[in-house]
Amino acid sequence: MTESTSKRAVVLVSGGMDSATAAYEAQAEGYDLYLLHTSYGQETEDKEYECAERLAEEVDAADFLRIETDHLAAIGGSSLTDDEMDIADADLDSESVPTSYVPFRNANLLAMAVSYAEANDCEAVFIGAHTEDFSGYPDCRPAFFDAFQGVVDAGTRDDTHVEIRAPFAELSKTDIAERGVELGVPYEDTWSCYRAESPACGTCDACAFRLKAFQNVGVRDPIEYERRPEYAD
Structure with missing residues (x-):
């Protein structure tokens, strides 16, 4: 019996556009994909799970694992998980840590992803963090990774x-x-809004950064929004 020589990677998939693009990037690099989605009490967890599950089908993932955990919500400290904290409207110029920051979330998610990777002989763990994330989220900085x-x-x-x-x-x-867009990511099956599961609000940080990105590349964001403000530079 010949041992498989295929590469394997775990991709942390939130249901959003960044992690979906990371999955397609990993696939383009020749990895077989093991997708890990975590529901931790966030406001739009059902919609995010739906999108992550659809992504698994679209990329023909070797495996899709959903982990439900309530410890981040129990700990609190984030407007994503605490009903007593309001989700703020977008302030794209702010350099302060937003209320949507879930304390040390990425360390928790990466720890689970590495366990999943080690158990399945995966060589890499992909996460879709980017520069506009780490301007406000300390656990998205390159130094953290x-x-x-x-x-x-x-x-x-x-x-x-x-x-x-x-x-x-x-x-x-x-x-x-x-x-x-170059990789053909089906962005119509992704979700970023912090507030609502349909339609997206268009005014929270996640919606604003997403809309701005699509407006900057001259492509209409294919999901529905309650409002579509102009955020392009």
Whole structure:
């Protein structure tokens, strides 16, 4: 029996455009995809799960794993999981940490992804973080991913080699949209809105960055919005 020589990668998929593009990027690099989606009590978790599941079908994923966890919601501290905190309207020029930041979320998600990768002999974990993320989210900074790589190297078996990949870490969301259009990512099956499951509000940070990216590349965002403000530079 001949041992398979195919490459395998776990992709953290939120249901949004960045992680969908990361999945298509990993596939373009020749990886078989193992998609990991986490529901942690976020406002739009049902819609995000629906989109992530559809992505798994579209890329013919080798496996799709959904993990439901309530510990991030129980910990609180984020407008995404705490009903007593309002989701703020977009402020694209702000450099402060937004209320939508879920404390140390990416460390939690990456830890699960590395466990999933090690159990399935995957060589890489892809995450769709980018420059406009780490301007406000400390766990999206390249330095964080570099540090986490050290944790992975120290905390897995000696024969395990899992690379943390953030292919868009030095790119903007506009760059991601442009790359995704080139790769044929079905953005109509992705969701970014923090507030609503249909239609998207158009005014939260996630909607604003997404709309701005599509407007900058001259492509109409295919999902429905309650409002479509002009955010392009």
